[in-house]
Amino acid sequence: xxxxxxxxxxxxxxxxxxxxxxxxxxxxxxxxxxxxxxxxxxxxxxxxxxxxxxxxxxxxxxxxxxxxxxxxxxxxxxxxxxxxxxxxxxxxxxxxxxxxxxxxxxxxxxxxxxxxxxxxxxxxxxxxxxxxxxxxxxxxxxxxxxxxxxxxxxxxxxxxxxxxxxxxxxxxxxxxxxxxxxxxxxxxxxxxxxxxxxxxxxxxxxxxxxxxxxxxxxxxxxxxxxxxxxxxxxxxxxxxxxxxxxxxxxxxxxxxxxxxxxxxxxxxxxxxxxxxxxxxxxxxxxxxxxxxxx
Numbered sequence: 001x002x003x004x005x006x007x008x009x010x011x012x013x014x015x016x017x018x019x020x021x022x023x024x025x026x027x028x029x030x031x032x033x034x035x036x037x038x039x040x041x042x043x044x045x046x047x048x049x050x051x052x053x054x055x056x057x058x059x060x061x062x063x064x065x066x067x068x069x070x071x072x073x074x075x076x077x078x079x080x081x082x083x084x085x086x087x088x089x090x091x092x093x094x095x096x097x098x099x100x101x102x103x104x105x106x107x108x109x110x111x112x113x114x115x116x117x118x119x120x121x122x123x124x125x126x127x128x129x130x131x132x133x134x135x136x137x138x139x140x141x142x143x144x145x146x147x148x149x150x151x152x153x154x155x156x157x158x159x160x161x162x163x164x165x166x167x168x169x170x171x172x173x174x175x176x177x178x179x180x181x182x183x184x185x186x187x188x189x190x191x192x193x194x195x196x197x198x199x200x201x202x203x204x205x206x207x208x209x210x211x212x213x214x215x216x217x218x219x220x221x222x223x224x225x226x227x228x229x230x231x232x233x234x235x236x237x238x239x240x241x242x243x244x245x246x247x248x249x250x251x252x253x254x255x256x257x258x259x260x261x262x263x264x265x266x267x268x269x270x271x272x273x274x275x276x277x278x279x280x281x282x283x284x285x286x287x288x289x290x291x292x293x294x
Contacts, residue, residue: 009257009265011250016240021247022047025089029053029072029081029123030096035148035202038235039094040065042243053081072098073108075291078122082129091137092246093130094146095123097202098177101170110291113164115173120180123147124284127188134195142196142255145188146246149181151199151258152266159280162287182258182272183280189256190274196255199268202238203261233261 021043030036032054040050044064052059057067070081098119106114112121127145134143157179158164164173185199233241238261245251245263260266272280 009251009254011245011248011263011265013263014244014248016042016046016244019046019244019247024048024091024247025051025086026092026094027051027053027085027087027090028094028096029126030098031094032057032059032067034096035235035238036094036096038239039096039243039246042236042239043246046243051085053085072122073112073114073117075110075112075117075121075125075288078125079129082126085130087130087133088135090134090143091141092144092146094148094246095126095181096148098122101173101177103170105164105168105173111163112287112291113168113173115177116163116180116287119149119174119177120184121284121287124180124184124281125288127184131188131192131195136194141249141252142194144246145195145197146200147181147185147197148200148202150178150201150203151182151185152201152260152269153178154269154271155179156269156271156276157280159276159283162283163290179269179272180280180284182269183277185258186256186268186272186274187277187281190277193255196252198251198255199258200242201258201260201266202242 026043026048028036028040028050031040031050031052036052037058040052041059041062044050044062049064051066051068053068053070053072055069055071059065068081068084070077072078099115101115108114108117136142155175155178157176158172161167162176182199185197188197242263245259251257258266258268
């Protein structure tokens with residue numbers, strides 16, 4: 001479903017096949033599968049230098065892609081990755097979608113609900129470490145961060161129960177991670193004018209993101225992914241469509257903007273105000289601190 005368009009933001013579209021990304025240094029967190037992998041492969045094909053973070057690397061036959069192995073369900077691992085990434089040399093960082101909350105509540109060894117850890121909290125942790133080290137380009141272009149979630153859906157999340165300790169319902173828990181990602185974009189855009197940060201809503205794309213909820217290779221998963229694949233764009237098509245936006249000079253002055261699966265600017269969720277986003281960050285920091293004592 002298309003979200004409400006933001007007519008104030010437009011950017012100059014170019015053909016994906018016309019892109020020359022030589023000298024562009026990109027990190028893709030969650031870049032070893034699904035949308036992240038598709039974007040990394042396409043950007044590399046256009047000349048970019050890409051570092052991907054994930055658990056299983058499948059593209060060691062391609063030049064231009066480096067791999068950092070990590071289990072991003074652990075916040076301690078997220079902190080480690082943030083420190084080893086060549087942040088000072090990066091022009092762009094992309095955080096892809098995570099997982100979907102399972103039918104039953106799952107908890108990481110650090111005491112964090114698994115979907116919250118994988119789909120939102122790891123990027124909160126990583127950005128706190130990386131933002132101070134990001135540098136503008138020689139042409140004084142600000143470094144860019146793209147946070148992939150589902151902004152503009154109007155859901156605020158359970159801000160008083162980020163870890164789903166009081167109540168667990170898979171959809172409600174997942175929508176809290178969605179709200180967190182949107183709040184992260186809004187709050188970071190306000191507090192850090194030295195960088196540019198944007199939200200991406202890829203919509204429905206055939207990937208393995210729903211495996212945690214539907215079950216990997218189950219009949220339910222196969223049926224759902226079949227129909228998503230039949231009526232929606234695939235990961236490779238999304239990568240081709242979104243990469244021109246990711247590198248476009250036209251969005252330089254629109255930090256905090258959100259974009260749909262066609263690269264069209266959409267309005268943020270009405271309820272996620274600046275104040276609400278700041279409160280979400282405060283509660284997120286409390287949850288991270290709690291994980292460190294686990």
